[in-house]
Amino acid sequence: MNKNSIIGFALIAALLIGYSYFNKPSKEEQTVQMKQDSIAQVEKQKSEEALKSQKQTPQLSQNASDTTLLFHKAYSGQSKKIVLKNRKLALTLDTHGGNIVDAKILNFKDRNGKKDITIFSGKDQQMKFMLSGKNENVVTSDLFFTVTNKTDSTVTLTAKASNGGSINFNYKLNKDYLIEFSVLAQGLSGMFAPNYNNMDIEWTDHCRQQEKGFTFENRYASLTYKKKDGGTDYLNEGKDVVDEKVEDVLDWVAFKNQFFSAVLISKNDFQANSLMTSLPQKKGSGYLKQYGAKIKTFFDPNGKTPTVMELYLGPNDFRLLQKVEKESKIGKDLELQRLVYLGWPLFRIINRWFTLYVFDWLTGLNINMGIVLILITLLLKLITYPLVKKSYMSSAKMRVLKPTLDEATKQYNKPEDQMQKQQAMMGLYSKYGVSPLSGCLPMLIQMPIWIAMFNFVPNAIQLRGESFLWIKDLSTFDPIITWNHSIWLIGDHLSLTCILFCVANVLYSVMSMRQQKDQMVGQQAEQMKMMQWMMYLMPVMFFFMFNDYSAGLNFYYFISLFFSAAIMWILRKTTNDEKLLSILQERYKDNKGNPKKATGMAARLEALQKQQEEIKRRREDSSKNKGI
Template identity: 65%
Template sequence: MNRDTIIGFVLIALVLIGFSWYNSPSKEDIEAARLQDSIAAVQQESAKKAAQQQAEKKQEQEEIAKTDSSALFYQALNGTSQQVVLKNGKLELTLDSKGGIIKKAKIIGYKDLNEDKDLTLFDEKDQSLNFLLTGKQDNIVTSDLYFTPSEQSDSTVTMTATAGNGGQVILKYRLGKDYMLGFSLQAKGLANAFAPSYKEMEIEWTDHCRQHEKGYSFENRYTSIFYKEAKDGDTDNLSEASDENETIEEELDWVAFRNQFFSIALISKDNFAKNANLISTLDEKGTGYLKHFDAKLKTAFDPTGAKPSEFEMYIGPNNFRLIQDVEQQSQFGKDLDLEQLVNLGWWLFRLINRWFTLYVFDWLASFGLSMGIVLILITILLKVITYPMVKKSYMSSAKMRVLKPKLEAATKQYDKPEDQMKKQQEMMSLYSKYGVSPMGGCLPMLIQMPIWIAMFWFVPNAIQLRGESFLWMDDLSTYDPIIEWTNNIWGIGDHLSLTCILFCAAQLIYTWISMRQQKDQMIGAQAEQMKMMQWMMYIMPLMFFFIFNDYSSGLNFYYFISLFFSAAIMWTLRKTTDDEKLLAILEAKYQENKNNPKKQSGLAARLEALQKQQAELERKRKIKN
């Protein structure tokens, strides 16, 4: 080896040593690498422990499954939750393979409290539907099982849970074109798992009813569990105002969880068996929920699998006409009468709303008018229809008013307390001779009350008003606050509603006009009694304020407009009535009846005859004593 070769090796060694020294890690790098190795080791150990725990858990579940109530389906106790969406243009349903049930329901085109364009009626936190099948040894609880989706489309899906023996529980869903969902439950290859006498399965259905509207108290008044009896066709509901636990002794066509504007109705083809247990529990204000609903039901089940248990579910708005149309899509051939979910009031007021208000409302709304204009036009139409009767009633009161001086002169000799019967007889005799009915002045109130009460039921249940604005009112279906505060004040709440104030003011003015009109026609003791009554009548608007401050602005607006027109009609009739001419007509009638007493008739004549009969009986009683 020569000198040049040695020098070359030395230089190469120096380069290698220098390069190694230059690229060697610093103390910081060495510490970071050591730390990284430690983290990787910990993560590896954690993953190993997690895998071991998962294996132990799975083994434990399998061991438990062999002895628990779902042992037949122990393989279906484990799985992965999968989401399946069924959707049409109006409804979107999300189904979960865990339990095979609806996890979420979204109604398209209806805004929620957060102004989202679509309203989520419920999700997995709010509602559950569970089917329980009692076997000879094992119970099948669908909420515990993982189902496998198949045959999936936008409107259909089949959910299948497979048992250890190869048997299956199958849930089939089919979404219609609107708001009706059809589904069935069928057991195949499981006949030996059930007793020969087993013919009914249990259903547990719960719902935590969300608050969807601004007014908690008002919405709660129209939120309840509704149901329809299969035998008599009667529809009833649990209390809206308090907790209630009721067992229904009749078979049921359907059970519905209903809030003010939306409902979920579960319908059974073979009816729900007797003794269904329904529970409604109130929730606190501010929780975002109204009530908690529980329904424990039973219905027919074929363990051989030859016949599925069939159901339908209406999930949608409480729109009377819409529900009528959707009901026609039912495959069960029943008169479901689901439109009863739109509460139009007790039987008399329901008839008014069903056969008059609904038709008029739909007709006016078909022109594309604002809902506020529709309410005004309905008010005007009702005033036109009732005007002839109101005018007749007013004229009866006017006749009594112009006759007041003559009545006072004719009865002034009967001012003693013991002569009050004679005084009344003399007044009735004069009313009869003049052809006047003393009860005619009460007719306006008798005419208006059924309509007022009918509208009291109709307006709060009219979903067409939901979210509709008019003038200063942002939403005709809820209150219109001019001022709000945080803490509730007893009897008032947390706001002042402008339409309620206007309604109560109009009621006060109308009461003043009515009281003045009645005061002008009464004499003697009647006038004294009227003084006491008028204070009670003036208190009514104050009472109405405490009642209606939380009600919908649409209802208060209707009452305000109705009272405004009523007061205007009364004022117009008063200004256009010629008292002298009316008195002349009455005098002519008096002369005609005086010359022909047999022509006297009407209510006054009947009251006069009744009073004479009572006076005669009183005279005989005194003689006998």
């Protein structure tokens, strides 16, 4: 890697560090903002609860006593709980509102060790269907439904109107995590305007914290939606977003956390201009986000065509989501697997068509997930080994040529002669058949893989709850020490795998710096010393970034660096410098007898030098003319 490349990488790193530092609010500002947000949230919740307690019951009794209302009989009744259950999911519905009030994903332990995940319960989640009639507006959450056609996996809930008509909710729990749901009106055609053909849905949910690491899990919790024309998008997961307008027609809306999601899917689309809300919750509240979606979909008041939807309540498992989509009766390309984020296009391609298949194959062997990560690392190292070896040999060639280049360019050690020195060096490299840029190849090879795994590992639900060595759960951090109060940049713990990764990074940087130093000529070696601090600063920066990250990701990076260092050490021990130098000298003799025109960087340096010499000559001529 030459000086310009090193300076370029250093400047990029400096810009990233500087941007992060200067744009981060101070500790005092964070404290004040957190207090203000907490006070505002508490006041808002108190006012909402007070409003509900004061108005809800009187309004219901008033509606029930108002015999002019179409559904006045449905405004009073008795709340009953109905349970639908299969081997994967347990649902509890309430006849008051016809809504699912409790949902448990079975056989997944929660963060407290209980055997089932409660994805929502009680008032955490509510789904209102709102219809605008000629004389009144109907909100289904206010109605009491009666139960018909009840089995272990199906139920029909009916809200009866005074004219003999009704609104029917039909639920069917499939064999896994998918619920078929439809809304059908009967005998209500005259109660709505002739052109009325849609209904409003207001869906709210308090997304529960399911994992040990609040900060890390919250980073992967987002309100996500699928556009009808293709592609998914999501709300900013780190900021308060209230009623953001989404202008696209949508296929589904998902209230997503790191490993589990609630997804509402519409057969007849959700119309354009939906309003989406995502409010991050305070650490320690037990919740990650407060989600909200105000959407519209098709409704037939004549009762000929039901409003068909599906609700997915389950894990964010790529292969499972593909399977569920095949079972769906919606008949669309839903792309539910997009709930498992695999990175930007290049990194998504790596994860989608390589990492996933390798991961599926290895997990199918029923071996420990820590071993799976080690085997994936070994496989990636084997695939990239030929290119890494070629890059190392290029660096080795530069190392054995260093004494020769020092001697050949010693007359250019003055600062004003650096351009000539660079040109002379490039000319010599060309004659010896050496490319100085090849030394950067290992970093260029590994960077896309590192970033791809950065996206893959935190979203791999297979790591959830899996232990390895001292690590109790590969999907979250592994603390060796914790404390009660959060420290800026560090948090409330120290993660052992993060420390191992950062120490390994320092050691690998030392090895790389020594290798670079061995091949630098003249002032390049001096300039390299100025860059060392950046190489040592990066692992420190990584510590502050990755202390909250999953142990699985930190462990992968640690193993990857270990194998990279081992490969570098083996290549160094197995390289015969004397034999390599003799081969280069023979090549030099051949090229000296058959001079080639400079290409690449050597040609650019030569052209730049000629341009500077021409400018210098003109200045000298101008000075002479002025003197005359």
